[in-house]
Amino acid sequence: MKSLNRLRRSLIATAVAAGAMALPFAASAQAPIVIKFSHVVAEQTPKGQGAMKFKELAEKKFPGRVQVQVFPSSQLFGDAKELEALLLGDVQFIAPSLSKFDRYTKKIQVYDLPFLFDNIEAVDRFQSGPQGQALLSAMTNRGLLGLGYWHNGMKQMSTNKDKLTRPEDVKGLKFRIQASDVLEAQFRGLSANPQKMAFAEVYQALQTGVVDGQENTWSNIYSQKFHEVQKTITETNHGVIDYMVVTNVKWWNGLPADIRKGLTEAMTEATAHSNKLALDINLADRKKIADTGKAKIQTLSKDDVAAWRKTMEPVWKKFEADIGRDLIDAALKSNK
Numbered sequence: 001m002k003s004l005n006r007l008r009r010s011l012i013a014t015a016v017a018a019g020a021m022a023l024p025f026a027a028s029a030q031a032p033i034v035i036k037f038s039h040v041v042a043e044q045t046p047k048g049q050g051a052m053k054f055k056e057l058a059e060k061k062f063p064g065r066v067q068v069q070v071f072p073s074s075q076l077f078g079d080a081k082e083l084e085a086l087l088l089g090d091v092q093f094i095a096p097s098l099s100k101f102d103r104y105t106k107k108i109q110v111y112d113l114p115f116l117f118d119n120i121e122a123v124d125r126f127q128s129g130p131q132g133q134a135l136l137s138a139m140t141n142r143g144l145l146g147l148g149y150w151h152n153g154m155k156q157m158s159t160n161k162d163k164l165t166r167p168e169d170v171k172g173l174k175f176r177i178q179a180s181d182v183l184e185a186q187f188r189g190l191s192a193n194p195q196k197m198a199f200a201e202v203y204q205a206l207q208t209g210v211v212d213g214q215e216n217t218w219s220n221i222y223s224q225k226f227h228e229v230q231k232t233i234t235e236t237n238h239g240v241i242d243y244m245v246v247t248n249v250k251w252w253n254g255l256p257a258d259i260r261k262g263l264t265e266a267m268t269e270a271t272a273h274s275n276k277l278a279l280d281i282n283l284a285d286r287k288k289i290a291d292t293g294k295a296k297i298q299t300l301s302k303d304d305v306a307a308w309r310k311t312m313e314p315v316w317k318k319f320e321a322d323i324g325r326d327l328i329d330a331a332l333k334s335n336k
C-alpha cells in the first residue's frame, strides 16, 4: 500500500513537472500576435481615431489571437525613428504623413506639390484610382507595404507675424517643415528659410522662436496648440497632409493567411471610419481655434491665391522628372 502511494505520488509529481515544462510551449502557441501601432499625433485627430478603430475591429475579429497596442503622440517613436523601427521589427504598423516617404520612393512626392489638389475629395479620387493604388506597393522593394490611405486634410500656413496674405509676407521667415525635399523647395521658392524638424518638436520651436512659422492641418494645429504660439493662421489650403498606413513586408507575409485577410478587412473598415471623420474634425478644430481668439485667422482673396500659386509653381517643374508626368496628370484629373 505504501509503495502504491509512493508510486502514485511520483506519478503525480512527474505529471506536474511535465505540465510545468509543457506550459511555456502551450502558452507561446496561444500567445496573441501583438501589433504595435505607433504614430505621432494626438488621439482626437483623424489618424488617432483611425488607429483606435483599427484596434477595436482587429481585436473583435480575433479575440485572444491579435492584440493591437496603439502608441500616439510620438510616445514610442517620433518621426525620425518610426520608419526605421518598422523595418527593424520594433513596431508593426505606422502611418506617417505622405511627405515623410520621399527617401523610399520619389513618386510619392506628387502629394507634396503645392496647389495640386483642389480639396480632400480630389485627393481621395486620386488615391482610389490606379496611380494612387499603385503607390501603396511602390516601396515593397524597400521593405514597406502600404495597406491604405488615411486622410487628415488641407494644409494652412501660420506665422508669428501680423500679416500673412501675400507670398512676400513670408520672405526671410524660418519655417518648420516635414522631412520632404519638395516642401523644402516650396519654402525656398518663397525666399523663406525651411527647417526639417520632427513633429514632436514643433510646439517648442514655435514658442521659443527657433522657427517663425509652420504649415499644417487645423486638427494638428489645434491638438498641438500651435495657435497659442502663433499670431496668424491663414487659410491657404495650399497642400495636403494625408497618411499611408504601412507595415513591414516580411512580417506581414509571415502572418497566417486568415489573420492577414482579417486585418486587411479591419483596415478597410477603419480607413472608411477615419476618412469619414477627417473633414468634420478639421472643420470643428478650425472653429475651436477661432473661438479661443488666440491666433487671428485670415483668408485669401482670389488674387492672393493666384500670387501664391505663381510663386510656388517652379516646384512642379523641379520635381516633375522624379515624380513622372503621368502621376501629375492623374492627380490634376482628380480635381474634376
Ligand code: LMR
Pocket: 040, 041, 096, 097, 152, 178, 198, 199, 216, 220, 241
Ligand atoms: C507633421 O509632421 O507636421 C504631420 O505630418 C504630423 C502628422 O502625422 O500628421
